[in-house]
Amino acid sequence: MLKLLRSQSLLMRGIAIFVPLLLANSGLFMLIHRNQLQAEKENLATRTARQIEQRKLALLGGVREVVADLNFLANHSDISTLGASLLQPPDDGETVTIFVNSLRQKLNRDFFLFVDQKKLYTMVRLIDRQGQEIVRINLNSTNERPEVTPIDELQDKSSRYYFQETIQLGKNEIFISPFDLAKDLGKVKRPFLPVIRFSTPVYSAQDDKAGILILSVFGEILLNEIDQRETGNEEEGQTNEFMLLNAEGYWLKGLTPEDEWGFMFDQGQDRTFANAYPQVWQSMQTEVTGHIETTAGLFIFSNISLLAEVQKITNQAVRGVNVDGSASYSWRIVAYVSPQTLAGLSNQIYAQLLPIYLGIVAILAIATLIILRQLQAAEKTQARIDVGVMAAEKIAAGDLTVHFDTVDTSDGLNRLFEAFEYTTQSLSKLIGQVQRSGVEVTTSSTQLASNSQQLQATMTEQVATTSEIMSTTQQIAATSEELSKNVSRVADEVATTAFTADQGLSELQQMKQTIQQLSAATAAIANRLGLISERANMINMVVTTITKVADQTNLLSLNAAIEAEKAGEYGAGFSVVAREIRRLADQTAVATLEIETMVNEMQSAVSTGVMEMDKFTQEVNQSVNSIESISQQVALVIEQVQNLTPKFAEINQGSENQSLGAQQISEAMGQLNDASQQTAKSMQDGTNTIANLQQVVQGLQQEISRFKMAQG
Template sequence: MIAKFIKSFHKQIKLQNQILVLLVFSTIIPIAIVGYHGIYTSTNTLLKLAQKELEEDLEVKAEYIEDAIRGIDEDVVVLSKTPPIDDIIQARASGKVNEKYQSSYNDLIKKLQGNFRELIKSEPQIIQVRYLDENGQEVVRLNSDGTSTNIEAVPEAQLQNKREAFYFTETMKLAQEEVYVSPIEFNREQGKVQEPFQPVLRYATPVFDSNGNRRGIIVANLSAEAFIKPIEESDFHEGEKLMLVNSQGYYLSHPESDKEWGFELGKDETLKQDFSPEIAQRILNYDSDRDIVNEAGSKLLSGYRRVFLDPDKKKFIAIVVQIPKREIFAPLRSFKLVSVLSVIISLVLVMPLGFIRSKQVVKLIQKLVEAISTTSHNTFSTIEQQEHIASQQAASVSETTSTMDELEASCQQSSQQAQAALSAAQEALKFTEDGVQAVGGTLEDMYLLEKKVGQIAEQILHLSERANQIGGISQLVSGLASQTNMLALNSAIEAVNAGEHGKGFAVVADEIRKLAEQSQKSADKINLLVTDIQNAVNSTVMVTEEGTKTVAKGVNSAKDTKQVFANVEGAVNQVVLSNQQISLNLREQVDGIQQVVQAMENINRGTQETAAGINQTKLVTQQLNDSAIALQKMV
């Protein structure tokens, strides 16, 4: 699919437009990749940073609560064992609270009030400390407005009975030194909720006499506002939402105040209504007391931290903070804007330059295409001429090879005939030697001359025939040498026509021509010698005829004949040598012709390879021309 699109893209869009499109993509894509990577990396970094800051923020807010309640349980236990408590218990047990002992009893009450006052001064978040007897009656009560300077002891007439209060009944069930921690709720006076609302957290422990009998409880009321207000007024991220939730999921603090204290005001506003069941479950019942929650698809980053109020970790306050992710990723908006502006500015700067440069490139390519097209046409024409010349050279080489084959056959035949002439000359030489011996016999026995003259005449006739044969062979050799000379001349002409490839062949043809000329000269010499032999034979015949007439002249004739035969022997030896030279020359001619034939075969192979190379060059030139035409269409 992509390949078809790219192919269609190349065909339908001009090169200049393709360059501009590629320039746009090459500008946008890198910036987009870098921008995406930067946004992705920055998103993860900002998210991790926000999670870390949220964890630290939750920890700081949790420390407000932990600092406010730290040590209060121990303080009420210590108060339950102070001497004034024991003294008051003993005085009440012995009935010494009448008018007689009133002053002493009041002193005990004041001592206990003093202890309570010191506790409130050291812990300003404590707004009320009370001692209730075993019947729930307040014995001592100090109230504070949350400052260490305004602490009041409640008069005896205003003391209340709290035996129905749940914290009294629950605390009276505890063992010694155990502490009861109440839920955070509105403070009640005379059974009614105090207004303005005063949320309190109570720490209470039972009081025992020396016999281990329960004698009431010590109760310290902490103002929940002491840690709620600082948390609400602490630094926030823009758009951050803070909530305080009790262990039942009711809001103690919420940005929407009408959702607060639903369990006291009869409203069913809980955490489960605003959060998914999974998140609500994690905040209220998860094993971990702290966590950061990043729900997929949620626009908020949530975190919680539980602060336990009692040692059993059954009562707690959950600090829940939500931060809009748009605030976390707000710095990315400027980064995205910069990325978009970078793309626009890059395109504004690059596109005009790219248009100009692409136009220049297209013009250069067009000129190059025209040059390639012209060159390919010229090259194609030249190659066709070279192909025609190579074909002619191949034909000439083939014809020359055929001629040299014929010349080789002719030389072989001349060599055989020269060998036959050599054999005949050797036989004539033998006959000449016999003639010499015969002349010697004539000198030894003149009387036998007459008989031998006839034999000599016959031998001379036979010698005349051989001489005639030698003359014929010599003429044949002369003709062959003449033909060889003509063939060598033709070969030299063809070598010249073959050009550079025929230079070696021209040298060989010239050597063959020289050998043919030498063979012709040797044959001419043989003809002269044969003529001399024939003349000598004729003279011998005449002498023989005269020898029959006179014996006196026989000796002289015999001497002359001996001399003549000596000359004949020398001539025959010369004929033998000439025939040997002719045979050697013919062998050299055959070897030279074979070399010429081999050279012509090499030339033929070179011509064929040249023709193949020319054909390949022709195909490549045609492909180059086609590519130039396609490129011209593209631009």
């Protein structure tokens, strides 16, 4: 019965170990499966997003080709010539008709070859600026052969929106119509013919607007770039389905043909992606690119703003029905991954992880069995451990007389008991030795305490002595430092005095130069005054000459008067002249006398000025000599002061060295004082430590005394 209970207990332990490990492994398996599945979905979304970008580039590449064809045809020389003929016809109407028809036939032929070669356009039209078709080439969708429209079947398109929008554009601007289905007489053509129109104004050779050129593109060719079912990852068996939506959420390319072009029919207005997948559609309104997973599947999407993209790749102004960037031209490429595909991906990951999971379960089962066997052996060992614990408790109580029973086995527990037995014996020997050593330590510590107290008293006296020495050295250092500062101040004053005297010497030198310049100026003035005196002497000579001339003139006038008296009435006129000459001579004599007086006065003034200038020059020279003497004396004083400066520097250096030495002595004594105090403190600590050691030894002896040891 006891064996059965033990067996049941061991089984329950096994279940308690295995079940939590199994649950933890299962939870880890589910977590890894979920993370792996999420990572695979993210990889799938990333790969599909790249495929969408490739399709977007292919679609825009087709649009770029259409714009290039439109620009090429719009610049056709025959179109320019035809436009000029329609705008400004010659007087002869019949000639105009022949000429226009000739150009129309040539354009029909060129457009025919163009459409036949491209196979991209369902219709190419040239319309004049009144809205009348001039040339129209249709591509028969059945045999894919171009057809030239006869003249009598050409129509007036002036009321069509694409004509009215395009005719208002400027040169090189492009109009793009909404992407829809072609209509015939107001009804959608059957089978469906998706079409999008690109148009631009055409101009005459004189740059006058002549009409418009329209290229109607096979929409199916563009939609083929968004292939409905494209293999996303053939090696993993995953298939993605691609859709193209307009801004209102209608399918331009859908999962099924019945879903497509719902906005073209009254009964299809509710067939929208927004109604089928509202949660996905709402997410698309806030993000340009991204992906979202719902119960309906995984959707990866990217937006295309057709007008902006065309303008960017062509660098031309592009317009739509509702002007730039309207919602009608905002498309969305959507890739769809069905729930079945996602479930298959989950199953594939599950299949990959299942062998690993089962292998771990098997390992856990084996580990549980091993643990159960270890538990069974542990129960047997537990009884022996209990016996060992009881013996260890006795040892802890101080009974070292116990013995451990060992068996003839080599397991770890038997080795542990043998170690305990050996430890007990060694501990008995150690305690005996500790008791003997305790007595010796007590005796030694008592003697050491006495020596320590004596040494402490000696160190206390040494601390007092070093404190007095340190105070004295600090006073010496302070006195030396003050002396050094006083010497430094005296040296600074001497240097300042030398500098000031040097400046005074420089100013005396400048004064000497100024007085020398003044002396030179006075000499120059004296020279000028001498020159003026010489010129005055020359003026006297001239005055003397003028006086002589005046006397001769007066004599001549007297002779003339005498001769006039002799001539009688015939000499009356000559007598008047003689009288005027005499009067002029008298005036000249008077003026000459005044000039002579002024010149004499000027000569006297000049002579006086020359004498004064000579006297002033002598005084200036004396001042120069005095300044020279003063400068020499000042220079001697400066030299003596400057000689004092190095001596003061030497005295200052000596004072500083003395102050530094005193400071070093003070610092050394401070360090010695600190060391002495530290030593005294250490001695006190040593005394306290010895006291503590005595207390510890006493406590140790008390603790050892409670051990019970075997005798002998």
